[in-house]
Amino acid sequence: MAWGRQISRGVAHSDSSYHIFGSWATCTTWHTGAVTSTSFSVASVNVNGIRAAYRKGMGQWIEEAQPDVILLQEVRAEEKIAADLLGDQFDTFIAPSLIKGRAGVGVAVAKDSTKIGLAPGAQHTIGLAQQEELVDSGRWIEVDLVTASGFPLRMVSAYFHSGQINDPKQDSKMRHLASIDARVRELLSRSGEGGPQTLVAGDFNVVRSEMDIKNWKANYNKTSGVLDEEMAYLNGWVDAGWCDVVRTLTGPTPGPYSWWSWRGKAFDNDTGWRIDYHYATPGLAVRALAARVDRAISWDTRFSDHAPVVVQFEA
Numbered sequence: 647m648a649w650g651r652q653i654s655r656g657v658a659h660s661d662s663s664y665h666i667f668g669s670w671a672t673c674t675t676w677h678t679g680a681v682t683s684t685s686f687s688v689a690s691v692n693v694n695g696i697r698a699a700y701r702k703g704m705g706q707w708i709e710e711a712q713p714d715v716i717l718l719q720e721v722r723a724e725e726k727i728a729a730d731l732l733g734d735q736f737d738t739f740i741a742p743s744l745i746k747g748r749a750g751v752g753v754a755v756a757k758d759s760t761k762i763g764l765a766p767g768a769q770h771t772i773g774l775a776q777q778e779e780l781v782d783s784g785r786w787i788e789v790d791l792v793t794a795s796g797f798p799l800r801m802v803s804a805y806f807h808s809g810q811i812n813d814p815k816q817d818s819k820m821r822h823l824a825s826i827d828a829r830v831r832e833l834l835s836r837s838g839e840g841g842p843q844t845l846v847a848g849d850f851n852v853v854r855s856e857m858d859i860k861n862w863k864a865n866y867n868k869t870s871g872v873l874d875e876e877m878a879y880l881n882g883w884v885d886a887g888w889c890d891v892v893r894t895l896t897g898p899t900p901g902p903y904s905w906w907s908w909r910g911k912a913f914d915n916d917t918g919w920r921i922d923y924h925y926a927t928p929g930l931a932v933r934a935l936a937a938r939v940d941r942a943i944s945w946d947t948r949f950s951d952h953a954p955v956v957v958q959f960e961a
Contacts, residue, residue, distance in 0.1 A: 681936050684961045686761035686793065689713035689940075690847035690922055692805070692905075692952035695722040700731050702949035708732075711940060713956060714759040715791070717803035719849045721750030721784075728752055737764055741772040743784030750784040751803040751848065755791065761961045765790040765798060774825045781807070781818050782825070790842065793961040797843070799930065800833070804848035809870035816870055819851075823879050834887055834927055843930035846888075849905075849952065850923050852876045854890065857900050858920035871921065880923075889931035891924040891957050902939045905952045913945045922955045933960040 689711060693699040696718065708716070716736070721728050725740035728750075732738050736754040743749035755764055771788040785805045792798050806826070809819035833844045852871050856862035865872040884890055896902065903918025912918065926934065940954040 681958045682960060684761060684794070685935055685958045686714040686759065686961050687712070687956055687958050688715045688717065688801070688845060688847065688924065689954045689956040690717040690719070690803070690849075690924060691954040692719040692849040692922065692950060694720055694950040694952065696728050696731055697723060699949045703947065704949040705731075707940065707949065707954065711954070711956065712756075713954075714756050714762050715801060716752075716754040717801060717847045718752040718754065719750075719803060719805035721752050722747055723750060725752075739770045739787060739789050741784055741787040744780050745783065748784065749805055751787045751805050753787060753789040753801055753803050755789070760794060762791055762793050762799070765792040774822075774829050779818070779821075782822050785822070786826070786829075795961050797961065800842040800844040802833075802844060802846040802848075804846055804850070806849065806851045808851045809876075811868070811870050811873070819870065820875065823876065827879055827882075830883055830888065830925070831886065834883075837927035837929060838887075843927045845924060845926050845930060847922075847924040847955075847957075849921060850880065851921055852880055853919060853921060854880050854884075854893070857893075857898060858903075860900070860903070860917040860919075871919070883925060887928055888925045889928065889934075891926050891931060891934045892920075892937045892955065894931070895934065895937050904939055904955050908951050913948070922952055924955065924957045930959065934958070935960055 693704060721740060721742065724742050725738070728740045729738040732754050735757055737757055738752060738754045740750065740752040768790045773783065774786050786802065788800055788802045790798070790800055804826070807815065807819035807822050809816040830846060837843050853859045854877055859865060859872060867873055892902070901918065901920055903916060903920050904922040906913040906918040934957055936958040938956050940956060942948040942953065
């Protein structure tokens with residue numbers, strides 16, 4: 647299934663090359679530097695239900711993309727079901743939602759990767775608090791990893807609420823954002839005090855600016871995910887020192903989008919949103935080499951309404 651947009655660090659240039667691998671395509675490529683033989687890849691993807699995703703071809707994408715780490719959102723399955731689907735080639739950790747059929751996040755680490763793996767005595771943490779609201783369950787998981795060079799990392803798979811304006815769902819979203827804010831600031835502080843560098847990646851359900859959504863004017867301060875009070879959190883984290891890796895690599899250009907509605911011609915017309923992020927602490931951000939969005943070649947070959955966002959890091 648092949649690659650989507652490719653972005654790499656350095657002096658960027660782009661071309662309009664178009665290559666097809668299975669059902670995935672490279673539509674636009676920014677080339678700026680080589681991905682080294684020691685680099686590892688982290689893919690983040692909202693699977694929109696892992697059982698349905700596998701029926702639609704997710705397994706083929708994994709086989710062709712060969713990610714070292716997969717950060718999963720909206721798994722909608724218990725750990726055993728997800729682990730069985732992903733197979734024995736991964737060490738899999740799942741934080742299911744306490745509400746059946748909802749949310750769920752996970753971290754899957756390739757057992758045969760020579761570049762990154764579980765840290766000795768690896769810990770994994772589920773949730774942001776010991777006592778969470780039911781609607782907040784299955785939205786945050788942390789797992790400790792280490793690279794082949796001995797570089798300690800903490801990987802976080804996060805799934806923010808989608809929200810709905812003028813609805814209690816938006817209140818839940820804003821409360822959850824406040825809890826996330828406290829945790830990401832703590833993780834950033836620890837990374838600067840000798841703690842592990844951290845990647846928080848996943849479906850944040852919020853854009854940062856008009857570059858991240860095709861129909862900005864129609865949605866700005868009218869639709870959840872495009873509200874000033876939501877964007878203030880994401881931009882505040884960058885101001886505090888987190889790096890929005892994909893935006894840093896692409897520069898100020900529209901997209902690259904990672905979510906398109908199933909309805910109408912949104913996918914065909916690339917009327918998308920960039921709401922799937924890789925946020926890295928400074929010590930990890932400087933190791934980012936390249937990024938891509940594995941966008942399906944056509945509407946009917948998608949395994950989710952989100953495309954995987956893949957970032958390559960130097961180990």
